[in-house]
Amino acid sequence: MSDIASRVKAIIVEKLGVDESEVNPEASFTNDLGADSLDTVELIMEFEKEFNVAIPDDQAETIGTVGQAIAYLEKNVK
Amino acid sequence: MELKRVVVTGLGALTPIGNTVPEYWNGLINGVSGAAPITRFDASLFKTKFACEVKNFKPEDFLDRKEARKLDPFVQYALVSTDEAVADAGLDFENLDTHRIGVIWGSGIGGLKTFQDEVTSFALGDGTPRFNPFFIPKMILDIAPGHISIKYGLRGPNFSTVSACASSTNALIDAFNYIRLGMADVIISGGSESIINEAGMGGFNAMHALSTRNDDPATASRPFDKDRDGFVAGEGSGTIILEELDHAIARGAKIYAEIIGGGMSADANHITAPHPEGLGAKLVMSNALKDARLTTADVDYINVHGTSTGLGDKSESKAIVALYGEDAYRLNISSTKSMTGHLLGAAGAVESIAAILAVKNDIIPPTINHFTDDPEIDPRLNLTFNTAQKRLVRAAQSNTFGFGGHNASVIFRKYED
Numbered sequence: 064m065s066d067i068a069s070r071v072k073a074i075i076v077e078k079l080g081v082d083e084s085e086v087n088p089e090a091s092f093t094n095d096l097g098a099d100s101l102d103t104v105e106l107i108m109e110f111e112k113e114f115n116v117a118i119p120d121d122q123a124e125t126i127g128t129v130g131q132a133i134a135y136l137e138k139n140v141k
Numbered sequence: 142m143e144l145k146r147v148v149v150t151g152l153g154a155l156t157p158i159g160n161t162v163p164e165y166w167n168g169l170i171n172g173v174s175g176a177a178p179i180t181r182f183d184a185s186l187f188k189t190k191f192a193c194e195v196k197n198f199k200p201e202d203f204l205d206r207k208e209a210r211k212l213d214p215f216v217q218y219a220l221v222s223t224d225e226a227v228a229d230a231g232l233d234f235e236n237l238d239t240h241r242i243g244v245i246w247g248s249g250i251g252g253l254k255t256f257q258d259e260v261t262s263f264a265l266g267d268g269t270p271r272f273n274p275f276f277i278p279k280m281i282l283d284i285a286p287g288h289i290s291i292k293y294g295l296r297g298p299n300f301s302t303v304s305a306c307a308s309s310t311n312a313l314i315d316a317f318n319y320i321r322l323g324m325a326d327v328i329i330s331g332g333s334e335s336i337i338n339e340a341g342m343g344g345f346n347a348m349h350a351l352s353t354r355n356d357d358p359a360t361a362s363r364p365f366d367k368d369r370d371g372f373v374a375g376e377g378s379g380t381i382i383l384e385e386l387d388h389a390i391a392r393g394a395k396i397y398a399e400i401i402g403g404g405m406s407a408d409a410n411h412i413t414a415p416h417p418e419g420l421g422a423k424l425v426m427s428n429a430l431k432d433a434r435l436t437t438a439d440v441d442y443i444n445v446h447g448t449s450t451g452l453g454d455k456s457e458s459k460a461i462v463a464l465y466g467e468d469a470y471r472l473n474i475s476s477t478k479s480m481t482g483h484l485l486g487a488a489g490a491v492e493s494i495a496a497i498l499a500v501k502n503d504i505i506p507p508t509i510n511h512f513t514d515d516p517e518i519d520p521r522l523n524l525t526f527n528t529a530q531k532r533l534v535r536a537a538q539s540n541t542f543g544f545g546g547h548n549a550s551v552i553f554r555k556y557e558d
Contacts, residue, residue: 080210111271
C-alpha cells in the first residue's frame with residue numbers, strides 16, 4: 064500500500080469512525096461507510112489539509128469511493 | 142377553554158456537583174461546592190482561574206466517538222441528561238404518539254467552543270476559508286433540541302428559547318403552555334450550557350461579572366454574603382419532562398410535582414445590571430403567582446436567581462420583601478448557585494429540578510458559603526444559610542434573570558389528585 068493510500072485510509076477511519084477493514088478501494092463513502100453529504104465535504108477538506116492540495120468542487124464531486132480518493136491524490140499530489 | 146394540568150414525570154441532570162439527579166440532589170443537600178481550578182484550558186493569564194466544571198465526564202461513555210466529535214459540549218450535555226430523564230420517566234416512545242411529543246430547550250449562548258475553535262483556525266491561516274462543514278450545525282443553539290428529536294424520533298413542537306440566564310425557564314414555561322393548551326402530550330424541556338473556555342471566561346471577566354477569589358474557589362460563590370464578588374461560571378445540563386396529567390396517569394407514570402404557573406417580565410432598565418429596586422424581579426414573581434392562582438401565603442420556598450453579585454442579590458431580596466410582605470419572612474429562600482456556580486442558560490433547568498425535589502422531599506437545599514451578614518440584605522429573611530433545612534414545602538418558586546433584562550419564574554406544587 065502506498066504512503067498516500069495509508070494516510071487516506073487513516074483519515075477515513077478517524078472521520079467516519081469506521082473499522083479499518085471496511086475501508087477497501089471499492090467502498091463508497093455514502094453507501095458503504097455511513098457518510099452523509101456533510102461528512103463527504105469534511106473528508107475532502109481533510110485530504111486537502113493532509114496533502115496540501117486544493118481539490119476543486121467539480122473534481123471533488125467525482126470522488127465517491129476510497130479508491131477514487133487515492134487515485135486522485137496519487138495523481139495530483141506532488 | 143379549560144386548561145389541562147401539567148406534571149413533572151422525569152428528571153435528568155449533569156452538573157458540577159453530580160452527574161445524575163440522585164448525585165446532584167445529594168450534593169445539594171450536603172452543601173457541596175463544585176468550584177475548582179479550571180482544567181479545560183490554561184487560565185493562568187485570566188483574572189478568574191476557577192469555575193464549576195462538570196467532572197469525570199467522558200462523552201464516549203454515552204455517545205459513539207464519531208457522533209461525539211460532531212457535537213459541541215453543550216449538546217453532549219443535553220443528550221446525556223435527557224437520556225437519564227427519558228429513562229426516569231419510563232417513556233416508551235414506540236407505544237406513544239410521537240407527533241404529540243416535543244422538545245423545547247434553552248441555552249444562553251450555544252456552541253461557543255465550536256465558534257471559538259473554527260474562527261481561531263481561520264484567523265491562523267492564510268485567509269483561505271476552510272471552515273468545517275459541521276461548523277454551523279455544531280454551533281447553533283437550536284441544534285440541541287434538534288438532536289434530541291432525531292435521537293428519539295419526536296415530531297412535536299421543537300425549538301429553542303434564548304433569554305441569557307433565563308433561557309431554560311422560558312423553555313419550561315413554553316412547554317407548560319403548549320401542553321396546557323392541548324397542543325402536545327409530553328415535552329422534553331430544560332437547558333444546557335458550556336462556556337468554560339477562553340472566549341467565555343475572557344468575555345465574562347471583561348464585564349467584571351465573575352468572582353476573582355482565586356485563592357479559595359470553593360467559597361467564591363457566596364450569594365448574599367457581605368464579601369461576595371461576582372458569580373462563578375458553571376456548566377452542565379438539566380432535563381425536565383413535562384406531561385399532561387391524564388396522559389401521565391394513563392401510562393402509570395410517577396409524578397414528582399405539578400407545574401402550576403409561569404411568569405415573565407422585562408426590567409427595561411440596563412443591558413446587564415438589574416433594576417436597583419428589583420422592579421422586574423418583583424413583577425415576574427407576581428406574574429407567576431397570578432398565573433398559578435396562588436397568594437404569597439401558599440409558597441414555602443423560593444429558589445432565587447442569587448448569583449453572588451453585589452447588585453443582583455440585593456435587588457432580588459428587596460423584590461421578595463416588596464412582593465411577599467410578612468410572608469417573605471415565613472418562607473425559605475436559597476441560592477443553589479452557591480454550590481453549582483451559575484449554569485447560565487441551564488440555570489433555570491437545574492434550579493427548577495432543585496425546587497421540584499424540595500417540593501417532593503420537603504427539604505430546602507442551603508445557600509452555602511455564608512460568613513458575614515450584609516447590612517443591605519434584610520436580616521429577617523431565612524436564606525437557608527450553610528445547612529439544608531427540613532420543612533413542609535407545599536409550593537416552590539424558581540427565579541431566573543438574564544442579561545438583556547429578561548426575567549422568568551416558575552412555580553411547582555405538590556401533586557394531589
